[in-house]
Amino acid sequence: MDGWLNVGALVKVLVFGIVAGAGLPAxxxxxxxxxxxxxxxxxxxxxxxxxxxxxxxxxxxxFALVAVAIVTGVLFVARDFIGHHTGWYILGAxxx
Amino acid sequence: xxxxxxxxxxxxxxALAFDFTNGFHDTGNAMATSIATGAxxxxxxxxxxxxxxxxxxxxxxxxxxxxxxxxxxxxxxTLEIVFxxxxxxxxxxxxxxxxxxxxxxxxxxxxxxxxxxLAAAGSSGVEWKGVVSxxxxxxxxSPLIAGLVATLGTYSVYRxxxxxxxxxxxxxxxxxxIGSASLVSLAHGTNDAQKTMGIIFLALISYGSVSADETLPxxxxxxxxxxxxxxxxxxxxxxxxRTLGKGLVEIKSPQGMAAESSSAAIIxxxxxFGFSLSTTHVATGSILGSGLGKPGAEVRWNVALRMLTAWxxxxxxxxxxxxxxxxxxxxxxxxxxxxxxxxALIAGSFAIWLxxxxxxxxxxxxxxxxxxxxxxRRPAAAGAEx
Numbered sequence: 001m002d003g004w005l006n007v008g009a010l011v012k013v014l015v016f017g018i019v020a021g022a023g024l025p026a027x028x029x030x031x032x033x034x035x036x037x038x039x040x041x042x043x044x045x046x047x048x049x050x051x052x053x054x055x056x057x058x059x060x061x062x063f064a065l066v067a068v069a070i071v072t073g074v075l076f077v078a079r080d081f082i083g084h085h086t087g088w089y090i091l092g093a094x095x096x
Numbered sequence: 097x098x099x100x101x102x103x104x105x106x107x108x109x110x111a112l113a114f115d116f117t118n119g120f121h122d123t124g125n126a127m128a129t130s131i132a133t134g135a136x137x138x139x140x141x142x143x144x145x146x147x148x149x150x151x152x153x154x155x156x157x158x159x160x161x162x163x164x165x166x167x168x169x170x171x172x173x174t175l176e177i178v179f180x181x182x183x184x185x186x187x188x189x190x191x192x193x194x195x196x197x198x199x200x201x202x203x204x205x206x207x208x209x210x211x212x213x214l215a216a217a218g219s220s221g222v223e224w225k226g227v228v229s230x231x232x233x234x235x236x237x238s239p240l241i242a243g244l245v246a247t248l249g250t251y252s253v254y255r256x257x258x259x260x261x262x263x264x265x266x267x268x269x270x271x272x273x274i275g276s277a278s279l280v281s282l283a284h285g286t287n288d289a290q291k292t293m294g295i296i297f298l299a300l301i302s303y304g305s306v307s308a309d310e311t312l313p314x315x316x317x318x319x320x321x322x323x324x325x326x327x328x329x330x331x332x333x334x335x336x337x338r339t340l341g342k343g344l345v346e347i348k349s350p351q352g353m354a355a356e357s358s359s360a361a362i363i364x365x366x367x368x369f370g371f372s373l374s375t376t377h378v379a380t381g382s383i384l385g386s387g388l389g390k391p392g393a394e395v396r397w398n399v400a401l402r403m404l405t406a407w408x409x410x411x412x413x414x415x416x417x418x419x420x421x422x423x424x425x426x427x428x429x430x431x432x433x434x435x436x437x438x439x440a441l442i443a444g445s446f447a448i449w450l451x452x453x454x455x456x457x458x459x460x461x462x463x464x465x466x467x468x469x470x471x472x473r474r475p476a477a478a479g480a481e482x
Contacts, residue, residue, distance in 0.1 A: 004229045009369040013362065014241055021242075021361030022249035025272070025354045029256035032268040036260055070279065077286060077364060078155045 119328020152285020184208025184418030211415030239381030250389025
């Protein structure tokens with residue numbers, strides 16, 4: 001690397017950072033919203049009907065996507081460790 | 097037991113001590129906002145963070161990257177330089193902890209090593225271009241990027257849940273916050289424990305007990321480094337947690353979740369793409385961003401400014417201590433020199449700890465109201481008007 005700064009890698013950090021670091025919280029928030037609305041309107045302290053199962057389903061899809069992204073991320077970080085100890089080289093890990 | 101083996105043992109102990117300060121200095125990076133919003137009780141938060149740091153330290157089995165690589169001339173590194181550098185790093189970490197300032201532990205260590213090298217070999221021993229492109233530029237850019245991502249995240253979270261009753265969304269966001277804070281702890285373990293492993297690895301190589309071709313540090317190095325950073329994390333740097341959680345921004349769960357998601361993403365991505373950066377800089381940038389992204393939220397810029405000053409001062413200040421430590425070590429020479437500086441380090445650390453007893457910040461008062469007028473770093477005395 002000749003330059004003072006690897007600009008290409010920096011741009012990747014920025015782009016992926018926005019997708020994962022801002023996108024996932026937004027997706028989670030969408031899940032929170034659809035879950036809240038889907039479980040019906042609040043009348044005082046009690047739920048007062050108007051349940052919308054479709055929205056509830058959307059909420060769980062959102063949460064599931066976030067969970068999958070996080071599990072993938074953790075596996076990615078641990079891929080060398082997992083490969084080293086189990087012999088399963090996943091997500092682009094390489095045997096050393 | 098010969099002399100150089102004793103020096104090696106002292107270097108290893110000092111490195112583990114640094115790892116320990118690294119742990120409690122950085123607990124706040126992951127857990128400050130969860131403690132501030134009440135998503136986790138302080139004790140549970142530090143325990144969770146400690147366990148995840150421990151796990152994270154084991155997960156990263158890549159060749160422990162030497163912190164000195166590309167920064168100082170590796171051929172000139174001696175045990176005494178490593179030792180003096182560690183002393184500089186520990187001293188600066190303890191000083192900033194006393195003041196409650198979240199400064200970078202990595203910068204403290206790098207500064208210490210550079211200072212010791214300057215004292216030992218002069219300017220030619222330092223690779224200045226490497227220092228600028230591997231340390232200074234990432235330090236300036238990473239808080240900005242993390243802040244931008246956290247601002248976008250916070251804004252979109254608030255935009256998405258606009259008009260909803262907070263009581264119905266709070267539980268969800270608290271769970272999200274705990275999850276994202278856990279990821280930051282894990283990322284911290286994989287990143288920072290590695291730095292000390294690299295230092296000990298380097299010391300073992302220069303002593304000759306480990307071949308430079310080894311791809312993994314000996315198991316006892318991994319276990320002891322992981323334990324030291326986890327123990328430090330569990331102790332909880334309450335002063336710094338307080339500054340990050342209460343001082344910078346009054347934070348709510350959705351903001352905390354957005355801030356930690358940004359921190360975790362940037363730390364993991366940056367290390368994947370080969371940037372060495374400070375988890376502290378990223379976490380602070382993210383927390384600031386979460387204040388900017390929430391409509392109507394207040395950011396205490398005077399607190400931010402004080403942190404910024406400390407960041408700028410960290411490298412030269414730790415370098416100064418590192419250089420002085422090397423001067424004394426080499427001046428007296430041999431084992432005696434190392435022992436004198438080691439004793440001075442213990443005495444100094446004890447003095448700082450005694451000083452900290454004057455205004456204790458603990459898990460009991462970490463969330464007290466932030467008093468900006470008076471002694472802004474300290475929680476109001478128990479029972480006093482805030």
